[in-house]
Amino acid sequence: RIVASSVPGEIGSRIYDEDIQKYRTQSGPEVFSHKRGNKLVYSMLVPIHNEKPCQRCHGSDHKIRGVLDVEVSTMKTASRIRTLRIRTTIFSVLTLLALGFALTIATSLLVTKPVESMIKTMKKVQDGDLSVRVDEQRGDEIGRLAISFNSMVEELQRAHEEIRRCHIEEMQRVERMATLGELAAAIAHEIKNPLAGISGAIQVIAEELKEDDSKKEIVTDILSEIERLDKTVRDLLTFAKPVSPKMIPVDISSVIERSINLIRLKAEKQNVKVHFRPSEVIIRADPEQLTQVFLNIMINAIHSMPEGGELRAELHKDADQLVVKISDTGFGIPPDRIKDVFKPFYTTKHTGTGLGLSISKNIVEAHGGTLDVESQLGVGTTFIVKMPLTKET
Ligand SMILES: Nc1ncnc2c1ncn2[C@@H]1O[C@H](COP(=O)(O)OP(=O)(O)OP(=O)(O)O)[C@@H](O)[C@H]1O
Ligand SMILES: [Mg+2]
Structure with missing residues (x-):
């Protein structure tokens, strides 16, 4: 029977059979676990030997006077472990979430934003706006990429300006040439017929002059000049109105x-x-x-x-x-x-x-x-x- 217990109401009741059973089979005091109801319990059974000083009051009939049964329930520890586990899980999840958030913000600030801004600028360049530039402040790869990109756009802008200037000059030249050509053609046309008349008349005079006439040389010179003028007139007309x-x-x-x-x-x-x-x-x-x-x-x-x-x-x-x-x-x-x-x-x-x-x-x-x-x-x-x-x- 239980003579003393820390559990109120246990005193006077019988020791649990399973405890007695365990006590009998064990070779010495040892800790064992077993279920008490639905609770897991750690127990240790230690015999109380009838020592000499004890025998003075209890006599020497029995070798063992009783058994000290120490039981510890794991319930509290288990619930603390569970609480701890839940806390650890929540903490881990929160830490992971915070880390992920921080990483996303860092990536966005360091990579996504500058790359997106560069893509936007590229789009503008593609649409023909060559005055745009990207931020070159950063010292990393993106910064170097920005510098290369900006110098490329600058080159492009310079080439574009040059082409535009040449184009304007060319248009002005063509305009000038067209006006000049029209003018030349008009003059040539006016000259052509009278020149043919002069040439015919001079040829008649040349034929009438005797070979030894001193004027013959002058008339031949006039004819060759007329021939040259005629070529010029023909050239002007061919140039102005190409066939x-x-x-x-x-x-x-x-x-x-x-x-x-x-x-x-x-x-x-x-x-x-x-x-x-x-x-x-x-x-x-x-x-x-x-x-x-x-x-x-x-x-x-x-x-x-x-x-x-x-x-x-x-x-x-x-x-x-x-x-x-x-x-x-x-x-x-x-x-x-x-x-x-x-x-x-x-x-x-x-x-x-x-x-x-x-x-x-x-x-x-x-x-x-x-x-x-x-x-x-x-x-x-x-x-x-x-x-x-x-x-x-
Ligand atoms: N074979 C050549 N060697 C050296 N210079 C040349 C030669 N061919 C052309 N040129 C140069 O190019 C210029 C233009 O030639 P182009 O034939 O257009 O006109 P041009 O001969 O001066 O006059 P034209 O209208 O009577 O032909 C010439 O005035 C000359 O300075
Ligand atoms: Mg020539």
């Missing part, structure tokens, strides 16, 4: 030969040797207009060799192009003037109108080709005509 080419299959060699024949006399007079090895290349072109191109280039070449020299014409096929090169051994063109030679009215000659090359360039371009020049001062000049070869050629 579209009448394309037919032509052997380009025969066109070059025809042009050479027209300048041969002039070349011989000036001690210029002409070289050309013909080879048949048929292209679709206007033979009259191409003759004018080669003639203009060859006359210029002869003008550049007052002391004589060599005039060479070559032609070859290059992929789908026909290439004609006309070169001279004349005085050449100064490098700073080379860009001007195709400009209308650019001339370095007393008697020139400066229209020969611009007319030639217009004609070649109307044929879908290009006209270029290479020159070395004191060595010579080469004009390069490139024109597309038609499929059937």
Whole structure:
């Protein structure tokens, strides 16, 4: 029976059977756990030996006088552990949430915001606003990216300004040229007929003069001046009102030969040797207009060799192009003037109108080709005509 207990009401009742059972089976005092109702309980049973001093009151009949049964319930500890676990879980979740929030804000401030602002700026640039720039203050990769981006936009803006300026200049030039061309054409038209009349009249006078007449030379001079004026008038009209080419299959060699024949006399007079090895290349072109191109280039070449020299014409096929090169051994063109030679009215000659090359360039371009020049001062000049070869050629 229980004689003393910390649990009120237990005194006088019997010790639990399971405790007695455990006590009997155990070899010494040990802690064991078991269920008491639905509670987990840790117990330890320690025998109270009947020691000598005890025997004075209790006699020596029994070796053991009783059992000390210590029981500790785990309920309180378990509930504290549970509370702690819940607290730890809540704390962990809150910490994780706070960390996630902080990370999101940091990413937004450090990466997302600047990148978004850069994308917005790029969009503006794409839409044509080249005055925008992104913030370059940061010292990291994004900062470096911003610097590169800004310098790229700056370059773009500079190039854009340059193109705009060139475009305006070009438009003004074209406008000027159009007005000039119209004016030139009107004047040329007015001059053409009276000039033809004067030329006819002078020719009649020239025929009436005897060969040994002193006035014969003057009349011949007048005629050659009229011829020059007539060429100028024709050039002005061709320049102001270019005629579209009448394309037919032509052997380009025969066109070059025809042009050479027209300048041969002039070349011989000036001690210029002409070289050309013909080879048949048929292209679709206007033979009259191409003759004018080669003639203009060859006359210029002869003008550049007052002391004589060599005039060479070559032609070859290059992929789908026909290439004609006309070169001279004349005085050449100064490098700073080379860009001007195709400009209308650019001339370095007393008697020139400066229209020969611009007319030639217009004609070649109307044929879908290009006209270029290479020159070395004191060595010579080469004009390069490139024109597309038609499929059937
Ligand atoms: N082969 C060349 N060698 C050196 N300079 C040349 C040559 N061809 C052209 N030039 C230069 O280019 C200028 C322009 O030539 P372009 O044929 O357009 O006009 P031009 O010969 O002066 O006059 P024109 O209208 O009578 O032909 C020439 O005045 C000359 O300064
Ligand atoms: Mg010329």
